[in-house]
Amino acid sequence: MILTYGGTQTMGDFIQTGILPIDKHLGGLRKHSFVLVEHEPEVEGEYLSIQVARNVIENSIVIVVLTSMIPTKFKEKIINIQTSEETSRAKLKEAIDNNLIIIDGYSALVGAERTEGTFYVENPSDINSWIEQINNALKEAESRNSLENTFIVIPYFSVIIDISDEKSGIDLMKYLREVSSKVFSVIIAIGKWPYTEKFWEKVRSLGFDVIIEVSRYIYKLREYRYFRIKYCSWRDSRKISQSKYLFRVEIPGPGFTVYIPKVVITGPYNSGKSTFVSTISKSSVSVDFMGTTVALDFGILSIGGISAHVFGTPGQERFDEILSYLAKEALGVILIVDSTRPETFERAREMLEKLYLKDVPIVVAANKQDLEGALPPEKVRELLKLPRGIPVVPTVAYDRNSVFRVFEKLYEIISQSSGGYP
Template sequence: MIKTGIPTLDGYLKGGLPIGKTIIFYGPPTVDVDIFGMQVAYTNLINNGVCYYVTSKSSPDLIRSNFREYGWDLIPYASRFAIVDAYSSLIGASPTEPFNVKDPESIESIDDAMTGIIDSISPGDMIVFSSLSSILDTCGGGPGIPDINKVLESIKRWNKMAVLNGGIVVYNFTDYGYPPELVEQVKKGLCNSSVVVDRIGGESGYGQYFKLYTCDWSKPPEFPTLFKVVKPGGIKVHIPKILVTGPKGAGKSTFIRSAASLSSDKSVSVDRMGTTVAVDYAHVMLKGFTIDMFGTPGQDRFNPIIKNIAKDALGIIVVIDSTDPKSFERAVEMLNISKTKDVPYIIAANKQDLEDALDTEKIRKKINLPEDIPIVRVSASNNMNVAQAIDIIIKKIVGVR
């Protein structure tokens, strides 16, 4: 398996891309599709792979600059990374790359270059097309023009050749208003797998998502995955709200501050006499995820506020004081206030560094917790298992085991 390096996607693909498979990332102009091919290419390089990167809408220098913007230095991998220049000749510039296309407006010329490369690849070598749509437009004459079918036939032939040689082919495709039948062929008929990238709520949406759309070796998930593009860093799966709740004095604010210290160290807490009277907040980056965490106050009088804060939470961490069994009833009450149907939750048994802390089995019995709900032993004051608790709730949210 060749990993894509895109969080959660490798899980949906059962570990990544098998040798001899092809994948296409598809989306409208309002989303950043190009980053997907770049991240797959760079992940392949850092895992000792060979990559040919076909550029048809940007100069090779700009491609290298774009990689650097995401913190991906290509220089250490120069012997295993080659840019196939299908752009310079299009604007009348002299190609300087070892691999180039003499006439980017001719599918025959592109075909000659690609056939030579594909004939030479070894099993596991990767070819990434930065923009399949630009090749369709340049060689096919634009949306709706019959010559596009000729381009598609060439692409299918490259795929077959690459599969026979054990290569992996990755395409980026941006839909610039192509006919619906062409779009469906691109999404379903060109590759072994396809990933749709789009915005939530259309062009004016507030976030981006990707979803495995088709795959002939793994079942696509039911739900899409939210993501952000970070510079440097690339694609990070975005979880807009994890709720951290629990009784007064359980250590919610300390848990959130500890979570923030794992990455950005950005947290906000409003305290009065050591007790939170407003909402705690932290932005956390962990293992390819960006997470917004919100903490609730613990007193009874804040129950209506707690219920409001809990709206749209994708997961809940209930922090309890392992040394204070009397507070467990309130913890269960707060969970019931916060939880809606199908929202995953875990228990963070805090203060496990103290001698009188109850073990997880005693806690499970006292709160009558189902066996399938994890209890994580943590000590928020010294970061013990805070990352583990967050990792567990993330896996429950995204459904990757």
């Protein structure tokens, strides 16, 4: 019987993956879905599949096929992905011990000792040896009365192709396509190595339900990595495939998260900027004098599958040069206003005029909505004379969920503008 941790989860036809764009635009992963993650070499695309395994393991059986690390190393990696303050390491370890089934195809490759409690692939170059152990793992999952609540994840499928051949790799994928009709989802990650064009044609003909591309680009001598949803069988792919999502991998830490390298938090004096930054950040620094920021707030955000570096600027006019400098290379700006003090909106409009010149995505946070006399977002929009494309989000700066909704809205705008990156 499957053991659940962190609350009961109803599977239904979809499950949330913890990867924000997948959950928001696809509704999560659909039951019996066959998922391909195709990634450029050395961009850590395999971690997307590992992150999904980590995020669902508290409520699902996860069969992981290992081709590049020993089982103990993989368990250590999963335990070090801490996505929620509500899940202790002890509970996560218990979930891994009870819900993780490992097929070890790596130890035989390197001559390592067999790990007790795993399904061991004795001949990794023989595709039938892999199929045999996957079948054994499925029987184990079924014995726990949860075959339809089972995920199969193969983070480094390319290794199987490399030690056998392209035809064997295709044959194994065909088998996994059939298996996907029995389990909740099968996810495989393949590096875009120089396999033959015929191989890739056959891969595309296998009927994947979701195809996710992971790649990179260079901007101002810095490398950024992104992913995009190229295809989904139950959504209109023409629209969702246009958005590209920056990501980063941090282990130990939150793992694979969508990423905003630079967000500027600004607004008039005493609008709640420092509280906003400190509420959402796992670490933050503020330079202030008598309770007022006189230089910069800086924080590192990690919540709800989003990570970001955030910079808060002082609200006084003498610091406008700092605002202009930071906004020049920011991917997004959050303007915080005190919705109980409309007399500060003139200053907010001055700051907006400077930001319009930078052509950067902007979200307005109508803060202090919990206080008496707070203006509703519609009135804030009217008084600020905002263009239609700038959203106003009701906010309470000391509430994490409230602040997260602001970042979620900003990330949505960034991902839809200019392909989601500079």
